[in-house]
Amino acid sequence: MDHAANSENDEIGPAERVELGRAMRVAAALQAKGGDEFAKPGSIVEVKFVKGQSLSLTASRLLALMILTAGGDAWDDRPHRMRKADIRRGHKGNERISEMLEELHRTLFAVDDLSWRGKKATMRFSLISSSREELDDEVGRESGWIEWEFTPEARKLIRDSESYAVLNRQAVLGFRSNYALKLYEVGALRLHRRQSVWKGDMTALRALLGIAPDVYKDFAQLRRKVLDRAKAEIDQLAHFTVEWREIRQGRTVTELEFRFEPKDAPAQIARVDEIQKHSRGRAARRDKTVESVKVEPALKKTMSPTRANETSDSTELHFPNGSIQYGEEKLAAIARTSGGGWDIDIIADAYRSQMGERLKKLSGAKLIASWTGFCESFLARRGRP
Numbered sequence: 001m002d003h004a005a006n007s008e009n010d011e012i013g014p015a016e017r018v019e020l021g022r023a024m025r026v027a028a029a030l031q032a033k034g035g036d037e038f039a040k041p042g043s044i045v046e047v048k049f050v051k052g053q054s055l056s057l058t059a060s061r062l063l064a065l066m067i068l069t070a071g072g073d074a075w076d077d078r079p080h081r082m083r084k085a086d087i088r089r090g091h092k093g094n095e096r097i098s099e100m101l102e103e104l105h106r107t108l109f110a111v112d113d114l115s116w117r118g119k120k121a122t123m124r125f126s127l128i129s130s131s132r133e134e135l136d137d138e139v140g141r142e143s144g145w146i147e148w149e150f151t152p153e154a155r156k157l158i159r160d161s162e163s164y165a166v167l168n169r170q171a172v173l174g175f176r177s178n179y180a181l182k183l184y185e186v187g188a189l190r191l192h193r194r195q196s197v198w199k200g201d202m203t204a205l206r207a208l209l210g211i212a213p214d215v216y217k218d219f220a221q222l223r224r225k226v227l228d229r230a231k232a233e234i235d236q237l238a239h240f241t242v243e244w245r246e247i248r249q250g251r252t253v254t255e256l257e258f259r260f261e262p263k264d265a266p267a268q269i270a271r272v273d274e275i276q277k278h279s280r281g282r283a284a285r286r287d288k289t290v291e292s293v294k295v296e297p298a299l300k301k302t303m304s305p306t307r308a309n310e311t312s313d314s315t316e317l318h319f320p321n322g323s324i325q326y327g328e329e330k331l332a333a334i335a336r337t338s339g340g341g342w343d344i345d346i347i348a349d350a351y352r353s354q355m356g357e358r359l360k361k362l363s364g365a366k367l368i369a370s371w372t373g374f375c376e377s378f379l380a381r382r383g384r385p
Contacts, residue, residue: 020075023164028072036170038068042163042193043111044154045185050108050124054210057178058096059103062087063127064172064181066148074150075159084134084144097146101131111157125153165189171237179209180230184238187260191240191376194340199257219253239263239373261377265355268373272366318363319355319371324348334372340379347378 023041030037044067049055055063065087070080087097104127113123131148150158165188175181186208190196198208206213209226216222227244235241240262247255317330323345324331335344351374352359362370 018075018159020072020159021161023161024072024075024159026164026166027067027074030166031071036168037166038071038169039164040064040067040167040185040189041074041158041161042165042189043157043161044127045165045189047109047111047157048207049210050110051213053107054212055107055178056100056103057175057181059100059107060178060181061173061175062097062100063104064167065169066128068169070150075155077149077152077155079132079147079149081145081147084146087146098133101128101133101146101148104128105131123153126151127154163189163193165192168239174237175233177226177229177233179211179226180233182209183230183242183258184234187234187238187240187242187258190260191262194379196260197257198260199255201255202253205256239268239369239376241267263373264377265351265370265374266358268369269362269366272369317367319348319352319359319367330368331371334368335375338372338375338379340384342378342382342385347375350374350378 021041023039023043027039027041030039065082066080067074069082069086073080084097087100106126108124108126110122110124113121115121127150128148129151131146133146134144165185167185167188171184172181175184186198190198200208202219205211211222211226216225231242231244240260243259243261245257245259246253247257319331320328324335325345331348332344335342335347339347351371354374355362355370
């Protein structure tokens with residue numbers, strides 16, 4: 001996941017050199033690489049909703065797609081553009097896109113800041129300052145585009161962010177609970193920081209997930225409607241799992257402690273399989289109420305030449321029998337950045353031992369996901385050397 005962090009920032013013209021935080025450098029590297037992974041700045045993941053406001057699931061997805069599309073240029077003072085067809089995900093009409101844009105415009109966010117006197121203050125702001133949506137004059141065509149600009153406050157947060165969450169586009173679009181999507185972003189950010197635990201009281205939890213004060217006042221209802229559902233979706237679609245511990249005073253739950261753990265190699269393979277399947281039937285597969293039947297997607301018809309070449313190249317990648325120090329730079333880079341400083345061949349030997357005969361049949365994207373997850377879980381289990 002974090003191996004893209006080693007890439008340097010693109011050259012900036014001599015007239016305007018801007019010191020970019022690590023998040024934008026990683027975003028640019030992932031964008032250049034192609035694929036479904038993208039970096040969302042930690043400052044945007046952790047931004048708080050103003051009391052009584054939150055984003056719907058569809059608006060949250062749109063914001064994620066905006067961050068993905070802008071990539072390493074999200075900090076720049078310029079318009080960004082995206083095709084409507086990339087947002088709709090099968091819906092025939094574009095009316096929901098207008099609603100999502102309007103929701104993003106009117107939703108206020110808040111961050112801790114300092115006043116002009118150096119006193120603690122709260123800054124409230126919107127994430128996008130303006131947007132343009134092409135009218136659907138050409139019936140039956142998918143030529144419509146949207147254009148938007150991030151606000152100066154949002155651009156500064158994006159530009160300066162040193163932390164980031166590496167998210168998967170297919171996973172983001174696969175969530176059916178807004179709270180699950182938010183907790184997914186928080187977990188991905190925490191794992192990158194090597195801080196696998198989040199702890200807070202009920203007020204902090206509501207602020208974290210954007211739960212309105214007058215919704216799910218009873219904790220049993222909040223557990224059933226929010227936490228249980230979020231955990232089920234994250235455990236199925238994310239590259240990690242989530243557990244929580246309830247801290248009580250008497251019979252009242254006063255605090256919650258979430259723990260995020262990277263999945264092991266077999267679980268990573270299952271995750272890649274799942275996010276490539278159609279979302280219809282996902283809940284049944286999660287609950288194991290139907291037999292899972294794998295249908296290979298028709299990639300060749302829908303994939304761009306760049307993505308097709310990328311898939312072809314990654315399909316040829318297999319795990320070597322000997323050292324990964326030489327000649328296997330992609331695998332070695334993942335171990336160096338996700339393995340916490342352990343000798344990469346020690347991690348490789350442990351991976352071979354766990355996978356056994358299954359490793360011979362593993363290649364391409366599944367191998368990358370499995371290997372990355374194993375390196376992260378290896379570090380989580382053993383700590384730094």
